[in-house]
Amino acid sequence: MTTTRYGVDDRPVFVIDQSRCIGCEACVQACAECGTHRGQSLIHLERIDRVVSTQTAPMVCMHCEDPTCAQVCPADAIKQTEEGIVQSALKPRCIGCSNCVLACPFGVPKYVADFDQMMKCDMCTDRTSEGYAPMCASVCPSEALWYGTPEEFAATRRGTIVDNWLFGRQSVHTKVFAVVDDLGPIDALDGMTGTWLDDPFALEG
Amino acid sequence: MARLPISEEELIERFGPHLNEAPPGGWNADLDIDKVVETHCCFCGQQCGIKLKVHDNEVVGFEPWYEFPFNEGKLCPKGVKRYLQGSHPDRLKHPMVRDETAPGGFRDVTWDEALSTVVSEIQRIQATYGDDAFAMLSGVSLTNEKSYLIGKFARLALHTANLDYNGRFCMVSAGAANKKALGIDRASNPWSDIPLADVVWVAGANVAETFPITTSYIWRARDRGARLIVQDPRVVPLARTADLFLPVRPGTDSALFGAVLHLLIRNDWLDRTFIDAHTVDFDQAMAAVAEMTPAWAEAITGAPAARIEEAAELWGTSATGMLLHARGIEQHTKGVDNVLAAINLGLATGKFGKPGCGVTTITGQGNGQGGREHGHKCDQLPGNRDITNPDDRRFVADVWQVDEADIPGKGLPAEEIIEAIHDGTIKGLLSICFNPLVSAPDTQFTKEALEKLEFYSAIDFFLSESAEHADVVLPGSLHEEDEGTATSGEGRIIKINQAVEPPGEARRDWEILLDIAQRLGRGEHFRYDNTEEIFEELCRASSGGRADYTGATWQRIEDEYGLFWPVPSVGHPGTPRLYEGGVFNHPDGRARFHGVPYRPSAESVDDDYPILLTTGRVVSQYLSGTQTRRIGGLVEQYPEPLCEIHPILADRLGIANGDLVTVRSRRGEMTLPAAVVKTIRPDTVFIPYHWPGDKAANQLTIRAVDPIAHMPEFKVAAVSVRRAEGGAK
Numbered sequence: 001m002t003t004t005r006y007g008v009d010d011r012p013v014f015v016i017d018q019s020r021c022i023g024c025e026a027c028v029q030a031c032a033e034c035g036t037h038r039g040q041s042l043i044h045l046e047r048i049d050r051v052v053s054t055q056t057a058p059m060v061c062m063h064c065e066d067p068t069c070a071q072v073c074p075a076d077a078i079k080q081t082e083e084g085i086v087q088s089a090l091k092p093r094c095i096g097c098s099n100c101v102l103a104c105p106f107g108v109p110k111y112v113a114d115f116d117q118m119m120k121c122d123m124c125t126d127r128t129s130e131g132y133a134p135m136c137a138s139v140c141p142s143e144a145l146w147y148g149t150p151e152e153f154a155a156t157r158r159g160t161i162v163d164n165w166l167f168g169r170q171s172v173h174t175k176v177f178a179v180v181d182d183l184g185p186i187d188a189l190d191g192m193t194g195t196w197l198d199d200p201f202a203l204e205g
Numbered sequence: 206m207a208r209l210p211i212s213e214e215e216l217i218e219r220f221g222p223h224l225n226e227a228p229p230g231g232w233n234a235d236l237d238i239d240k241v242v243e244t245h246c247c248f249c250g251q252q253c254g255i256k257l258k259v260h261d262n263e264v265v266g267f268e269p270w271y272e273f274p275f276n277e278g279k280l281c282p283k284g285v286k287r288y289l290q291g292s293h294p295d296r297l298k299h300p301m302v303r304d305e306t307a308p309g310g311f312r313d314v315t316w317d318e319a320l321s322t323v324v325s326e327i328q329r330i331q332a333t334y335g336d337d338a339f340a341m342l343s344g345v346s347l348t349n350e351k352s353y354l355i356g357k358f359a360r361l362a363l364h365t366a367n368l369d370y371n372g373r374f375c376m377v378s379a380g381a382a383n384k385k386a387l388g389i390d391r392a393s394n395p396w397s398d399i400p401l402a403d404v405v406w407v408a409g410a411n412v413a414e415t416f417p418i419t420t421s422y423i424w425r426a427r428d429r430g431a432r433l434i435v436q437d438p439r440v441v442p443l444a445r446t447a448d449l450f451l452p453v454r455p456g457t458d459s460a461l462f463g464a465v466l467h468l469l470i471r472n473d474w475l476d477r478t479f480i481d482a483h484t485v486d487f488d489q490a491m492a493a494v495a496e497m498t499p500a501w502a503e504a505i506t507g508a509p510a511a512r513i514e515e516a517a518e519l520w521g522t523s524a525t526g527m528l529l530h531a532r533g534i535e536q537h538t539k540g541v542d543n544v545l546a547a548i549n550l551g552l553a554t555g556k557f558g559k560p561g562c563g564v565t566t567i568t569g570q571g572n573g574q575g576g577r578e579h580g581h582k583c584d585q586l587p588g589n590r591d592i593t594n595p596d597d598r599r600f601v602a603d604v605w606q607v608d609e610a611d612i613p614g615k616g617l618p619a620e621e622i623i624e625a626i627h628d629g630t631i632k633g634l635l636s637i638c639f640n641p642l643v644s645a646p647d648t649q650f651t652k653e654a655l656e657k658l659e660f661y662s663a664i665d666f667f668l669s670e671s672a673e674h675a676d677v678v679l680p681g682s683l684h685e686e687d688e689g690t691a692t693s694g695e696g697r698i699i700k701i702n703q704a705v706e707p708p709g710e711a712r713r714d715w716e717i718l719l720d721i722a723q724r725l726g727r728g729e730h731f732r733y734d735n736t737e738e739i740f741e742e743l744c745r746a747s748s749g750g751r752a753d754y755t756g757a758t759w760q761r762i763e764d765e766y767g768l769f770w771p772v773p774s775v776g777h778p779g780t781p782r783l784y785e786g787g788v789f790n791h792p793d794g795r796a797r798f799h800g801v802p803y804r805p806s807a808e809s810v811d812d813d814y815p816i817l818l819t820t821g822r823v824v825s826q827y828l829s830g831t832q833t834r835r836i837g838g839l840v841e842q843y844p845e846p847l848c849e850i851h852p853i854l855a856d857r858l859g860i861a862n863g864d865l866v867t868v869r870s871r872r873g874e875m876t877l878p879a880a881v882v883k884t885i886r887p888d889t890v891f892i893p894y895h896w897p898g899d900k901a902a903n904q905l906t907i908r909a910v911d912p913i914a915h916m917p918e919f920k921v922a923a924v925s926v927r928r929a930e931g932g933a934k
Contacts, residue, residue, distance in 0.1 A: 010237035022413035039232035141417035
């Protein structure tokens with residue numbers, strides 16, 4: 001049984017496992033329905049290469065401990081809450097320069113011309129502050145987007161969750177976790193060769 | 206004459222589909238929420254729990270219902286946006302009659318005038334042509350109470366044998382096969398069994414798009430180390446990470462299952478104790494697969510023999526396993542055969558009646574399960590009783606307090622009703638929540654049939670493409686405007702709660718039927734003050750039947766988050782898993798193996814039509830789209846049908862991604878954009894079917910039906926494909 005509401009001491013975390021994504025866009029639709037988002041969906045769902053595969057990848061803000069977007073903001077418009085949630089640019093301060101859009105190592109912030117403001121995932125602060133899961137992780141049918149305690153994850157899920165990233169020489173520590181099979185260097189092609197995926201329809205005899 | 210009163214374009218202008226993009230008052234309305242109603246999604250047989258937020262008799266949003274155990278708050282995009290079907294500009298709010306001179310082609314009338322016309326036309330047609338010349342077609346988006354009532358209404362008020370339902374186009378092959386082999390038509394397991402399976406085999410079910418919530422159950426099994434087999438002509442999203450993919454050619458599933466049984470026997474991966482103790486006719490199944498070698502099956506199915514062997518080994522050597530199937534193996538002229546062949550694999554390995562073991566259909570429509578249990582079908586009485594069985598007839602006649610002879614006999618199945626309309630045998634039609642102009646095969650034929658009706662009345666909440674042909678349109682109720690029960694794909698009876706009142710002059714569907722019955726002089730059989738009374742009568746009528754609801758009450762259903770039938774007595778805990786202890790529902794308690802010889806589909810490819818067409822759904826649309834083509838976010842996600850085609854075939858035909866292509870069959874042709882993708886067999890193209898008119902995939906499909914289940918063959922048609930004139934992108 002899923003925990004329906006978390007207390008502060010539970011320290012729930014957000015986990016992305018993109019390998020499970022089925023591209024249904026429930027997260028995209030639900031994000032717009034979060035009380036404070038007012039019809040604006042702030043999650044990204046990338047279609048990787050539809051010609052080749054149905055692979056899709058959902059992306060929420062990783063909520064970096066020391067967010068690059070805020071570091072590069074010339075207007076000091078990007079703030080963090082005490083809980084470490086990196087917020088959309090403050091409307092009165094944002095000058096729409098898109099430095100954050102270019103600098104974010106995860107490609108999260110987007111400049112929304114209609115509002116002349118950088119907008120991004122805020123981890124559904126109105127929900128998480130009350131102990132509820134963000135909208136996207138609430139609805140995700142495949143649990144590619146997941147919200148719960150690390151203990152719950154370890155007890156029920158495969159893989160290891162990680163929150164440290166290296167982008168060249170930049171080390172980034174995130175509030176949001178991603179799932180890897182094992183710790184250590186990630187082999188992007190591991191598990192992708194020598195299987196039926198090489199030739200799904202047995203065309204090469 | 207049920208022709209369109211004005212042009213299609215003018216009808217669309219007035220009645221839509223228009224898009225509802227935002228909740229009532231807009232995104233910034235900050236409305237006070239009067240109440241939050243725990244109910245279920247109206248789209249698909251998963252029946253996810255959802256909370257609807259209500260302000261001033263309008264549904265203005267949703268909240269995940271985390272406590273409901275089936276989906277724990279999860280929803281697909283249709284569930285997220287389902288609330289936008291309410292407060293919709295296209296909503297029918299007044300009874301109308303067709304009037305070519307009126308703006309929009311229909312004129313608002315009073316309920317009295319509308320119902321008087323309906324009743325006098327029913328009486329005229331039946332007096333002139335006989336009772337059975339007036340037919341009723343219904344849908345299983347309706348609650349159990351309405352489905353039951355419609356069964357009784359057609360037999361006692363209309364006194365027609367010709368009632369059938371749109372599950373005939375959905376799950377009916379699985380139902381027929383389950384009854385033949387196992388003695389009961391229900392999913393063999395609760396979904397909580399899926400995570401307990403060591404191997405999960407998904408055959409002909411695009412789970413990620415049509416039953417997205419089931420994906421999480423499959424992943425829970427995989428988290429435990431289960432292996433996943435996917436059998437499909439397309440690398441559907443769930444297949445992308447599967448351990449084994451069986452790229453089966455459309456129409457050849459029974460050959461693949463046959464080869465797997467052949468291998469189970471050859472390698473002695475059988476549960477002989479189970480076969481001996483709990484089944485009959487294994488010898489017949491064995492004889493039928495004697496020659497079905499993997500090499501033979503590879504030639505028929507296109508799935509490599511080595512992969513078929515791997516599937517057989519995974520299934521045969523795993524202690525537990527679940528085989529989940531859906532329309533991909535069921536919508537065929539051999540849909541029943543395909544399901545029987547799948548069930549054989551479960552019986553041969555003893556994978557029934559135990560945790561993590563079962564072979565089960567994934568029911569498609571919202572109340573596809575409950576709606577096919579209580580007399581909604583042409584051959585059925587409540588409790589899944591047989592309308593031709595004298596004992597069953599007497600039992601139901603007693604509950605209905607009528608003479609057994611007052612209950613008409615077996616009527617025509619849905620597609621045959623359409624054919625009887627076309628050939629002039631059936632002259633009048635009452636439909637409710639059924640849109641055959643989109644959902645029936647051979648659209649042109651269906652349109653011709655509707656145009657031949659002397660009288661057609663439709664009960665619906667939006668003016669569907671079929672209802673556009675109606676002489677009288679009766680505005681009924683949306684899912685959230687009435688209360689009752691539904692039965693999910695698991696066999697779990699759940700409670701649908703009312704959130705809002707029907708708008709304008711629209712009425713609850715059951716009240717409309719009661720009024721018609723009263724005016725037909727049969728009111729004494731239809732005295733109900735509310736739908737709970739209908740449910741209580743349904744339970745009595747089901748008592749002792751195959752689908753036994755005797756001990757179910759609305760209170761228990763709500764208190765216990767649903768109740769799995771059979772519930773054969775008051776206080777009975779319900780039956781989440783069927784066949785425990787190897788006890789099946791035939792009189793001798795044994796399951797039946799069936800010999801399933803392979804036979805080809807109705808239509809084969811040839812020089813003129815060298816490519817296979819298969820049809821299906823996309824995640825953002827539901828069935829004929831009457832609701833989901835009116836919801837902005839869902840339409841934006843997949844606005845129009847695309848023809849999926851493999852690059853090898855596309856190259857040969859000179860087609861590039863995005864080009865307009867013309868797909869032609871013996872029934873008709875359509876032109877649509879190509880989606881060139883490597884995820885489909887190169888001998889097959891795929892088109893989703895949710896759209897009407899010149900975007901209807903069913904313009905191409907064939908009216909051939911399964912001889913037992915009368916399911917049309919939506920999954921196999923022979924077509925030609927070419928780049929359309931000037932169709933380059």
